[in-house]
Amino acid sequence: MTTIEEAAAKIAAAGPCSPRLARDPVNQATVNTWIEAIGDANPVYRDPYFAASSVHKGLVAPPAMAQVWTMPGLRGARAGDDPMGAIITVLDEAGYSSIVATNCEQTYHRYLRPGERVAVTTELEGVAGPKRTALGEGWFVTTHMRWTVDGELVGEMLFRVLKYRPAAPEPPAPVLRPVISRDTEFFWAGLRAGELRIQRWGDTLRHPPGPMPPDGALDTTPDYLVASGRGTVYSYVVHHHPPVPGKRLPFVVALVELEEGVRVIGELLDAAPDEVRIGLPVVAAFVRVDDDLTLPAWKPLVSGEAGSNRPGHSRAVSELPPLRIDASTTFVVSTALATRDFQDVHHDRDAAVARGSQDIFLNILTDTGLVQRFVSEWAGPEAIIRSVKIRLGVPCYAGDTLTFTGRVLARDGAEVEVAVSATGKLGEHVTGTVALTLPAGAS
Amino acid sequence: MTLSRAAAIAGIGATEFSKDSGRSELRLAAECVTHALADAGLVASDVDGLVSFTMDGTAEIALARELGIPELSFFSRVHYGGGAAAATVQQAAMAVATGIADVVVTYRAFNERSGQRFGRVSAAAAAQVNSSGVDNAFHYPMGIATPAATVAMVAQRYLHDYGATSEDFGRIAVVDRAHAATNPAAWFHGRPITLAEHQASRWVAEPLHLLDCCQESDGGVALVVTSAERARDLRHPPAVVAAAAQGSGPDQYVMTSYYRDDLAALPEMGVVGRQLWAQSGLGPSDVDVAVLYDHFTPYVLMQLEELGFCGRGEAKDFIAGDTLTLNGPLPLNPHGGQLGEAYIHGMNGIAEAVRQVRGTAVNQVRGVDAVVVTAGTGVPTSGLVLTRD
Helix, strand or coil, X not given: CCHHHHHHHHHHHCCCCCCEECCCCCCHHHHHHHXXXXXXXXXXXXXXXXXHCCCCCCCCCCHHHCXXXXXXXXXXCCCCCCHHHHHHHHHHHCCCCEEEEEEEEEEECCCCCCCCCCEEEEEEEEEEEEEECCCEXXXXXXXXXXXXXXXXXXXXXXXXXXXXXXXXXXXXXXCCCCCCCCCCHHHHHHHHCXXXXXXEECCEEECCCCCCCCCCCCCCCCXXXXXXXXXXXXXXXXXXXXXCCCCCCCEEEEEEEECCCCEEEEEECCCCHHHCCCCCXXXXXXXXXXXXXXXXXXXXXXXCCXXXXXXXXXXXXXXXXXEEEEECHHHHHHHHHHCCCCCHHHCCHHHHHHCCCCCCECCHHHHHHHHHHHHHHHHCXXXXXXXXXXXXXXXXXXXXEXXXXXXXXXXXXXXXXEEEEEEEXXXXXXXXXXXXXXXXXXX | CCCCCCEEEEEEEECCCECCCCCCHHHHHHHHHHHHHHHHCCCHHHCCEEEEECXXXXXXXXXXXXXCCCCCCEEEEECCHHHHHHHHHHHHHHHHHCCCCCEEEEEEEXXXXXXXXXXXXCHHHHHCCCHHHXXXXXXCCCCCCCHHHHHXXXXXXXXXXXXXXXXXXHHHHHHHHHHHHCCCCCCCCCCCCXXXXXXXCCEEEECEEHHHECCCCEEEEEEEEEEHHHHCCCCCCCEEEEEEEEECCCCCCCCCCCCCCCCCCCHHHHHHHHHHHHHHCCCHHHCCEEECCCCECHHHHHHHHHCCCCCCCCHHHHCCCCCCCCCCCCCECCCCHHHHCCCCXXXXXXXXXXXXXXXXXXXXXXXXXXXXXXXXXXXXXXXXXXXXX
C-alpha cells in the first residue's frame, strides 16, 4: 500500500463528517437566479398557481440544485473533519496539485420545498491511482455526499475528482504517414497535384492499386484515370476514442463509392457526425499536410444535404429533440455564480489561463442543471427527475456551443431512463443518464 | 491420410487474467505451458514441437530454454493476429498426424494491457515497410487506425443492409457478461451488464459502444496437442480435433476488406466453416456449444451467418430470446468470451472448448459432444471442431 492509499484508508475509516447546515434555507430568490442562468422555464419552480395544481402540490426547487444549497460560498472554508479537505491536502503534498471534476451522480429521494434547510455530510469512498491521464498523472478521489432535512435523507451524490500533476503540453502529434511503394506512388503524387487518381488496367479500374492486372498478363502496364471526385458514402465510422495522430475527436471517416465504381477511404470534413448517412453524396477534397504529403478527404456535395436521419442506427430508439446552448462568457460566469461556485477558473479568464486552460470553462453543477433542463423540456414540467448521473469529457470553454442529444434507453411504465450527451467544438463534453418518472397519462 | 480425429488436445493451461501481470511475457508463456503440461500429465522433455502467433513476443527457443525442453523437431508461427488461434492447433495436429512431432504445445502470452495496448493506434503497423504497410497506407493516415474503427466500418454497413440495431450487438455483450459473471477466472466475474448499460456506454467508434469492445488483458494460455491415441492414455479424456481449418477470402485485407462487393460479410470465415463441416462430417445442428471469437460484438452475429447457423442477415432474429444462454439451443462462450473472461487472442476460447468437451467447465453445458471454436475475425482466420472421443 502506498502512503497515499494508507492516508486515504485512514480518512475513509473515519466515516462521514458531522452534518454541515446550508447557509440559507431553500429560497425563491436563489431558485430564480438559478433557473434564469440555466434557462430552465419549468413553472413548477416559479409559478405558485401552476405548482399548486401540479403533481408537487406547491412550489419545489429544481432537483439539480441539490448541491447548490450546501456549497461553501465565496468565503467558506472546509470543516476540520471534512474528508475531502483532508485527502486534497494529502494529494497536494504529494505533488498532485491540480483538480478537475470527472463524475457526478446525483440521486434525488424527493424534491425540496422553499423554507427547508438542508444539511450535508461527506464521506470518502476511496482513491484510485496513480493513473496516467490525458491531463497528467493523477488520483481519482470518490466521495459520497448525503443531504438531509431534519434527519430525513432527501438526496445523495457520488462525486469523483481527478487530482493530478499537470503534464507538460505535448506538441500536436503528426499524422500517420503512408508507406508508399512503386505500385502506389502515382496515387500519392496525384493527391499532391489535387487529383484523385485511380489505377486503370485497360477498361478495369482498381483501388487500392497493385502491380498485377486482372488478367495476369505480365506484358501490360497500368495507367490511371483522374476521378471526378463525386461519390456517395458506402459506409462510415464516427471515431471517438482513442486519439489518432493528426485528428481532432470526434471525426468521421467515410468509405466512399466513386461514381466511377471503386471505393476510397478519406476523412469526411464539414459534416457533423449526426448528419452523415449511407448514401450521402460527397465530393473529394485534398488536405495538404506538408510538401510531401496530401491526404484524400471528402465534403458533403451540397451543404444541408445530409439531413439528420441515420438509418439502421437510431431508428429503433426514441430520440429527444436536440438542445443548443450558447456557452458565452456571460453564460459561463452567470451559471457559475448561480450555482454558488466561486472557483476562479469559472469567472476569471487570466486565472484560468494561468492554470493551463485556454479560457474560463463551464462548471459541473451547471452541467447537471443543463442535463436536467434538457430532459425536463422533453418529458414535461411534471416529470419527476429521480437521478442525474454524468461523466465529464473535454472542457466547454467560454465561446463554445454545446449541442445536447439524448435517447430513451429503457422504459418500464412511467419509469424512463434516458442517455444524454453534449458535444462542443472539442468533442464530447458530457455523457450521462437520467432516470425519471413521467406524469400520469403521458404516453 | 486425413487430419480429422488424428490428434487431440490433451492439456490446457493458463495464467491468471489481469490488467497488470507484473512479470515478463516470457515468464507468462513459461507459466501457462507449465500448467498445460501438468494438466496433461506430461513433462517438458516430452515436448518436441512449439507453435505460436507471429505476433507473440516469445520465441520458441526462449521458451524451450526456460522450460528445459531439450530438443525441438517442429516449430511454426501463424500470421494475422488473432486469426492464428485455432490455426496453431491445426499446425500442431498436422505435425502430430504426419509423425513430424509427438507432443506439440501451442501458446500465446502477452501483457496486452500493461504493455503494448492493441486498442490504441499502432504507429508501427502503419510504418511497416512491406505489403501490409502499403495496404495500411490506404486507411491509417485517413483515420481508420484502431481495431474498433476497422470493425465499425463493416458494422455500420451491416446495420444498414439488414436492419439490425446497436441493441442486437449489445445482446452478445450481455450474454458474454452473464456467463463471465459466474466464472471466477473471468475479469468480469460477478459483474453482469444490462442492455441499457450497453446502450449507455460511451462511443468508441460509432456504431460501436465501449461495451461492444473486448477487454485489453494480460495473461497467457497454452494447449498440449498429441495424437488421439496417446491422448487416451493421459490424465483427461481427449478433446479430439475433429476438424481444423484456416481461411482467407477473395480480395482479403487485414481488418479492412472494404473493397469486396459485399462489405457486410466475413467470407474468410465461410471458407473455414465449409472445411470444418466437411472434415468433421458434422453440421451446425450437431454443435452443442459455440465459442465464437468476440473481440467486437458485430462479428459474432456475422460468424453465426458464415458458419451456417442462420442465413445472411438473420443473426439478429436467430439470437433472440434464450438462444445463446447456457440452457439455450446454442450456448455461446460459456466462459464469458473475450468481452467477459479475458482477451487472450482467442486461445482462452479453445481452452474453454476443451473443458466443455471434458465436462469440467465452471459453466458446464449438459451433454456436450461437439464444440465449434473460431479465431480472430476480419482477418484471415481459423477454426476447430472439438469432439468427445
